[in-house]
Amino acid sequence: MWQQMVTVVFVPLLAYLVLVRMHDRGCDETFLRSSHISKYYMKISKEACVPAIVSAIGLNRCGKSCRLRWTNYLRPDIKRGKFSLEEEETILSLHAILGNKWSAIASHLPGRTDNEIKNFWNTHLKKKLIQMGFDPMTHRPRTDFFSTLPQLIALANLRELILDGRLQAEAVQTMANGAAAAAADLEAMNMLGSQMMPSSFPPTMPCAVLDNHPPPANQENRECYSMAGFGQEEPPHPLLLPPPPTEVSVVNHGDDRIISSYNIWPELLLDNQFMAEFA
DNA sequence: AACATGCCCAACCGCTATAAT
DNA sequence: TATTATAGCGGTTGGGCATGT
Numbered sequence: 001m002w003q004q005m006v007t008v009v010f011v012p013l014l015a016y017l018v019l020v021r022m023h024d025r026g027c028d029e030t031f032l033r034s035s036h037i038s039k040y041y042m043k044i045s046k047e048a049c050v051p052a053i054v055s056a057i058g059l060n061r062c063g064k065s066c067r068l069r070w071t072n073y074l075r076p077d078i079k080r081g082k083f084s085l086e087e088e089e090t091i092l093s094l095h096a097i098l099g100n101k102w103s104a105i106a107s108h109l110p111g112r113t114d115n116e117i118k119n120f121w122n123t124h125l126k127k128k129l130i131q132m133g134f135d136p137m138t139h140r141p142r143t144d145f146f147s148t149l150p151q152l153i154a155l156a157n158l159r160e161l162i163l164d165g166r167l168q169a170e171a172v173q174t175m176a177n178g179a180a181a182a183a184a185d186l187e188a189m190n191m192l193g194s195q196m197m198p199s200s201f202p203p204t205m206p207c208a209v210l211d212n213h214p215p216p217a218n219q220e221n222r223e224c225y226s227m228a229g230f231g232q233e234e235p236p237h238p239l240l241l242p243p244p245p246t247e248v249s250v251v252n253h254g255d256d257r258i259i260s261s262y263n264i265w266p267e268l269l270l271d272n273q274f275m276a277e278f279a
Numbered sequence: 280a281a282c283a284t285g286c287c288c289a290a291c292c293g294c295t296a297t298a299a300t
Numbered sequence: 301t302a303t304t305a306t307a308g309c310g311g312t313t314g315g316g317c318a319t320g321t
Contacts, residue, residue, distance in 0.1 A: 065290075067307075073289065103309060118310075119288050 072115045079111025083120055091117060091125060096139045 061069065072078075083091070087109055094105045102114035102121075109117065129136040 063306080068290065071308090100310065114309075115289075122311095123287060 072113050075113075077111055078113060078116075083112075083124075087112070088125065091121065092139075095121065095125075099137070 090109060091105060094108060098104050100118075102118045106112055106114040106117050126136040129139070133141055135141070
């Protein structure tokens with residue numbers, strides 16, 4: 001009886017005290033990673049023991065704070081360091097499909113927390129996309145005023161040069177033609193943009209639905225953009241687009257004969273609940 | 280050296296869903 | 301069934317640090 005109590009109650013409690021205390025005093029990461037005691041906390045954290053522990057050791061953390069600190073920082077399987085190119089590409093691809101579903105994205109990146117991915121997105125990837133001229137939410141080329149600002153400034157500078165008479169007549173003619181074409185393109189893009197996404201985005205026009213499951217929002221956007229013929233001349237980087245529906249075949253175990261096949265949105269392939277029902 | 284600025288990231292906040300009582 | 305506690309999630313904040321002036 002006493003032996004059981006010691007094993008079940010006191011050892012995990014002691015382990016957690018040591019873990020938190022040592023970390024709060026700046027214990028090194030190697031200890032946390034190699035230590036087997038952290039696994040006890042994995043068990044007890046699910047059992048509402050945290051508030052008792054918090055009050056017992058006088059930490060300035062509530063249970064919730066402890067849990068967050070564990071999941072986002074102390075957990076031994078957390079991967080540290082910079083994101084690799086592969087991880088970056090994975091995040092971009094998944095974000096195109098899932099949007100700001102950080103936990104869903106994190107589930108496909110072992111060792112990375114949703115918080116870490118969210119921070120990486122907000123501090124790096126989002127800016128990167130904006131600099132590249134893409135809307136970070138839709139992964140589509142931006143059509144708003146600020147995204148075309150550099151081109152507008154270039155046009156304004158060109159006009160100044162022409163008015164100053166600093167350019168040769170022939171060069172002026174060539175550049176002016178190009179500028180006029182660019183301005184027409186810009187105007188067309190902006191007109192289309194204002195028609196497609198005036199105040200409410202994503203657009204609400206009806207789009208294709210497969211197998212009674214609505215397509216992901218980004219896919220819906222893409223369908224609508226595609227129907228409007230938008231962005232067809234300069235397709236965005238493949239990593240920025242959600243992938244098309246995937247064909248899934250149901251095969252007979254006996255003779256490998258294909259019984260039937262379905263088109264399923266990639267987002268649903270990542271959805272365990274849907275796949276369980278599908279199976 | 281002192282201050283300003285910008286970046287990074289752990290932690291916090293508020294909300295919803297779920298479990299326990 | 302109603303209430304309370306906890307877990308999980310996404311958005312946001314603020315402190316520490318590096319760099320620039």
